[in-house]
Amino acid sequence: MSEKNFNVIGKGKPRYDGRVKVTGAAKYCGDLKFPNMLYGKMLGSPYAHAKILSIDTSEAMKIPGVKAVITAKDVPSLKYGISPARWDENCLCIEKALFVGDKVAAVACVDEETCYKALKAIKVEYEVLKPVLDYMHADEDDMPQIHEKYAKNINTEIHQEFGDIKKAFAEAHYVRTDTFVGQRCYQCPIEPHSAVCIWQDNKLTVYSSTQSVHYFQHYIAREFELPMGDVRVIAPFVGGGFGGKLEPTGLEFNGAALSRITGRPVKMFYDRQEMFQHNRGRHQGTYKITSGVDKDGKILGCHVDFQTDGGAYTSLGIATAYYAGALLPLTYEIPVYKFDNRRMYTNLPACGAHRGHGAPQPKYAFESHMDNIAKAMGIDPLDIRLRNARRPNTETVNNFKVNSCGMKECLERAGELSDWRKKKKEGLPKGRGIGISTGSFVTGAGYPIYRTDLPHASCMIRVHEDGTSATLYSGTVDIGQGSHTILCQMAAEAMGYRYENMKMVASDTETCPLDFGAYASRQTLMSGSAVKQAGEEIYRQIIDMASTMLNLPPEDLKCELGVISSISRPKVAPITFEEVARRFFVLRGPLIAKGVYTPPRLGGTFKGAPVGTSPAYSFCVQAAEVQIDEETGKIDVERVWDVHDVGQVINPVNLHGQVHGALYMGLGETIWEQVHFDSNGKIVNGNLGGYMIMTALDMPPITSEVLEDSYEIAGPWGAKEVGEGATNPTIGAFRNAIFDAMGVSVNSVPLTYEKVWRALKEKRESENK
Amino acid sequence: MYLPDFEYYAPDSIAEACKLLSQFGPRAKVLAGGTDLIAKMKNEVLKPEILISIKKLDQMKKIEYVPGKGVVIGARSTHNDLVNSKVLNEKYLSISEAAHQMAANQVRNAGTVGGNISNAVPSADLPPIFIALNAAVKVTGVKGERSLALEDVFAGPGKTNLTQDEIITEVIIPDQKMTGSNYIKFGLRGAGALAVVGVAVAVQVENNVIKDARVALGAVAATPVRAKKTEEFLKGKKVSDEVLAEAGVIASGECKPISDVRASAEYRTDMVRVFTKRALRAAIDKGHV
Known part of the structure; x- marks a missing residue:
């Protein structure tokens, strides 16, 4: 059974980021500003189903302060999505708009106000088509087909049978059928989606309010045919996701395109109504x-x-x-x-x-x-x-x-x-x-969302040269659920260190080892397993160093809350984690460790x-x-x-x-x-x-x-x-x-x-x- | 969403405000708390080119008792001014209670009495209790002042019988013989919800007999409405559960609600029945107006 004598985990430690959040010091993506930054907005379709006949952007381009107006011809036409089996979305609609708010064009301007004026000046000619609004009748003969590839508007069909169901019902004492109906819901994270894209010197940097820097990096690199190494994705503080911020959106794709065209950073964002339209909420x-x-x-x-x-x-x-x-x-x-x-x-x-x-x-x-x-x-x-x-x-x-x-x-x-x-x-x-x-x-x-043999989680811990702090580097994202706190607790527990001395660098594809991010309730177990492994490696190195310093066998030493002492000789004066870590640095260089986690083959x-x-x-x-x-x-x-x-x-x-x-x-x-x-x-x-x-x-x-x-x-x-x-x-x-x-x-x-x-x-x- | 450009005036007197309104015609709107107007401008429901702020007109921000006239509520009083007014707490606690049920604290701090009336939203919370208490409004225009019964202000959803140059300056609650009043707002969550049904009543009960009654319904017709048949039915009746239940049934026949995402017309109609009965019972039992 479980070992309950923990020093750091199992305790209600205060939030790692609690103070900066409640004082307002924490910077969310929407707070970020860069020199020469432009503001971008997308034009949404006013119709649920419409053919786009023409788009005239000339009037919009004449407005002072408008730096770029783009349509489908200015962005990659490669279809994207998050489930690889059905990539069906474009950066900007090519032939048809498929829901009210579907993205038709985008602008980059010197300020937000000019964006709205520019959007109003874009003239789009639509041929309005009959929309499919009732999913229970979407497959009927008189319904238009929304996607060319998917007959009867069936996106996914599942038929699984385990055992003989007819036999089970025939042998049952009582068989009953009930039908229940669910509604459309939206996650309503308090922080609206936003992204700042900076495409400079052949490198694309994207700050985004995302649940996964890795999936964003993967899909953005794919869309623009860039090596992953030339795309850096960073999640600043994130104000909630609940599943709705797991996939890149038009904000990142069109923001990147606008930044490439203008050579300037571009900030894109949804307002509340646009969040509801972008959706990705409950089916x-x-x-x-x-x-x-x-x-x-x-x-x-x-x-x-x-x-x-x-x-x-x-x-x-x-x-x-x-x-x-x-x-x-x-x-x-x-x-x-x-x-x-x-x-x-x-x-x-x-x-x-x-x-x-x-x-x-x-x-x-x-x-x-x-x-x-x-x-x-x-x-x-x-x-x-x-x-x-x-x-x-x-x-x-x-x-x-x-x-x-x-x-x-x-x-x-x-x-x-x-x-x-x-x-x-x-x-x-x-x-x-x-x-x-x-x-x-x-x-x-x-299994990962796209097919890959990469590990699901990895991390690195670096102890500062004087041992007074240790930094956990992890590609995880704390979207408000508190994962930074518990991962730092886990690291400290495994290292024999103190939670209060832990720092974290996270959610940045350039500085942090790969982690798939915050979805499917995975970070405690998966990212935590990697952190535990890295922490235990630090612990082993600290004990090894202390063994030399104290002239005692490593198996006789323990390190708890930053204090190293002998198990069998209570009279031996304990030494501190800081002393040992410093000595380690002097003799052996940086005290670092890594951890990695791949789940077993399942299912x-x-x-x-x-x-x-x-x-x-x-x-x-x-x-x-x-x-x-x-x-x-x-x-x-x-x-x-x-x-x-x-x-x-x-x-x-x-x-x-x-x-x-x-x-x-x-x-x-x-x-x-x-x-x-x-x-x-x-x-x-x-x-x-x-x-x-x-x-x-x-x-x-x-x-x-x-x-x-x-x-x-x-x-x-x-x-x-x-x-x-x-x-x-x-x-x-x-x-x-x-x-x-x-x-x-x-x-x-x-x-x-x-x-x-x-x-x-x-x-x-x-x-x- | 973004707030379109507009011209802005902040006149020093009511007369000047009326003059500006008259001068600019339908292109101008009065800005008070802005809780409704600004949101509607952002959503492009309203597109005024000129906003005339009345924030300097402090004479419109008082709540006082004037002997011979009644309680005078300046139209710029906020909902929280009504909640916290000593005069109202003592004389018409039901008005303070009704104001407290509105929206959320932030909106109650900014939104005004005049705005709540002049928006003419069918589900507004203040008009029913004001109508039940036989309130009048004083309006000022370029031609001077006039007074009209509050229930006569409304012409339809978002429409009033005021002329373009007129501003509501006061709501006056006359001295009265009513012994109890009450407003029940039935919204779908604890705060920040529009009324699905609002029922306000005022009753004069002596020796357990209803001498007089006024019943006003919100959110169940194009404007706040009086339930006059219900009032007639109640007059002279001895208070009993049966009488109050019957009054509810009559009131439910006097509303013409619509169906929307919040509730069906059928549900609203039945809720008028339930809450008329309950509002009457509470007004009779709680012993204050």
Whole structure:
């Protein structure tokens, strides 16, 4: 089991970057300024689907202060994307614009104001085409085809079957089908996307608010046919990403082109409305689930049949489409499984990875379906989950190897914390209900986004010549989740050093060793494994040097919190890490070490098998208690309990912050958030007044706990993910709490007050008949 | 988004402001708190070429009781001025409470009473409680002052019955016999949400009998509206749950809501029923206007 005598990890160390962020000293990409810098903006299509007949930029070019106006002919025509299987996007639209806001032209001007004037002066002649706005009907004969290569507007089609589903249903005691519907959501990071591109002396430097400097470097170099070494990508402080800043955008590509043309740095940025249009947020989908269970409610087989709205481009959507079904067999042991999904193209903004990538909406459908089965069979919702809960050291039907798994313990503990049994036995007051739901998520993707044999993570540690500080060099990105803090804690723990003396140079492809960045909840385990290895190498060198200095064998020495002492001879005066490090530098040169991490080969061999593979999976349970206003449908959230199996906790303050943050997003998507469009495909609520994320007044009290004894063999010191998994159970827990309170099922999200009101009204009307 | 160019004036007197408005005609707009105007200009919903700021007109920023006239609220008072006004807290706490439910603190610090009225947004939070309390507005134009009932200010969404040169300078709450009043805003989240339905009521209850009642509805018609049939029904009735429930049903028949992304017309109509009933109960029980 886990070694609990840690000096640095497991402790709520203050944020590495907390002070600069709260004082406003931290510089985000939008704060950056360079001599001679120009400002750039892109012109968006006013139509959801339109042929571009001509573009006249001559009037725009006449405006004083306009330095460049570009269209498709001025930028590479190579299609890009983030999923290599479907590169389908251009820097600027060539023949057609595919959604309202699709990029048609770009300008670089001496200031922001001139940009807007220049955009207004660009004359574009469009032939307006019929748009495809409804993903459920996108494949019909009278629908125009959006992309030449993709018939019936099918972007991705998935058909997987594990075992004989017909046989499983035939042998089942009870078979049930339910269908649930999800909505389009947007991540709403507080920091808008921006990029400063500087193309000078045959080298392109890009400052960007990105989640991954590596993928940006790779794709930008590819687009401009540059060696990776001539493209430097730097992420300054980043104000949130949640999946929406994982892929390069028109800001980087067109900014680079404009910088090359003008020879000056160009800053490009989205405003809030443009962020909503660029999107890459949550896919909406229709989720049909059929399960067969035995007389005790044990699952014998499941068939999930989904259709999702991908929008105009692929983005990360192929992975989303696979994740939607691939992760469902994790929390419950499903012996036979069939998974069908079609991701459709529409003339709406492209959808991508959004915290919990592909999983939360299908999970809502599945957890609601579980409660429907439980109710029909007279089984307590907690019991049906306990009976099906995954056990540790098992493999899912789709070949995911699960090591540590506290599913059962999480369920039991959430039951205790929420007083589930008592509430079920004695009943709750009128209008009050409690629901429970499970979740699981990858701790880093088993395979990179594009095919490569490069390691997933690497790093370097350099101890300063006098030993008073050590710098961790890592290509990771702290997008607000606190990864710098925990990686410095890990480095200090492994080195026998102090967290407070750690420095970090990160998120820069030129100064930092490769790391794939912040997505798929990967940095704690993957980047952390590399950091642990590098730290342990420093530790070994320090002990070796100290052994010479003290004339004691290395195995008799230990280094803790920067103090080296003898294990067997307590009377030997300890020496400090600083003294030893300085001596090391004098005699041997820089004290440096490297670490590298590549996951083991994971998963099956069937089509799509890599998506969902991971060295380790987190597990969690949420219970929610609500009070429903019977007349209005208003949902008051009384409390939420979250119990997590995250392996070894590196920083408990950070961890619970992640749970609270995930619940904030999850609950927002549950009750409030939805991107709405008019009948022409234009967003009607692309701002923070109309798109309703929660306010502080809406945040319920939360109890967040972890399983204390969890240890994950694949993770550094036994650690695994928390950042995304906590978004998984939320919607289901609330739907089930409303179901418990009022006996009505709301079969689509968001679970708005009006939908609850309508469900209650329909129930009353059917009872009166 | 960007704020287009405009000419800017900050006159020293109301008369001068009216003169400028008259001179520039529909090309000009009055700038007070700017919480609505500036956002609409950025979104190109409104395109004024000239903004006439009334920030120097401090005489429009008072809240006081004038014997024989009533409580006079200067149109430049901010929503937080209403929240914190001693005069209102003592005489019309329901107005302070209504103002407190608006938007978010930042907007309440900047947005003004006059702006909330003259924007004529159907979901505005102040008009219903003002109408329930029989408020009048004083407007000043190049031809002088006139007074009109607040409910007569509105002509449609974003439209008022004011002429181009007129500025709302005061809202006047007359002395009255009402014993209780209340505004319920039903928004979809805890703050920063527009009313899906707003119901304001004022009642005069003596010996458990409703002598007089005024009911005003927000966000359920092209303008804030009085529910006059409901008022007539309530007059002379003994207070009971049944009577209040019946009043809710009548009020729900007096609104003409639209469906939008926030709510359907059907839901809004039923919420008028629910919140009229609840607003009446609260106005009767809490014992203050």
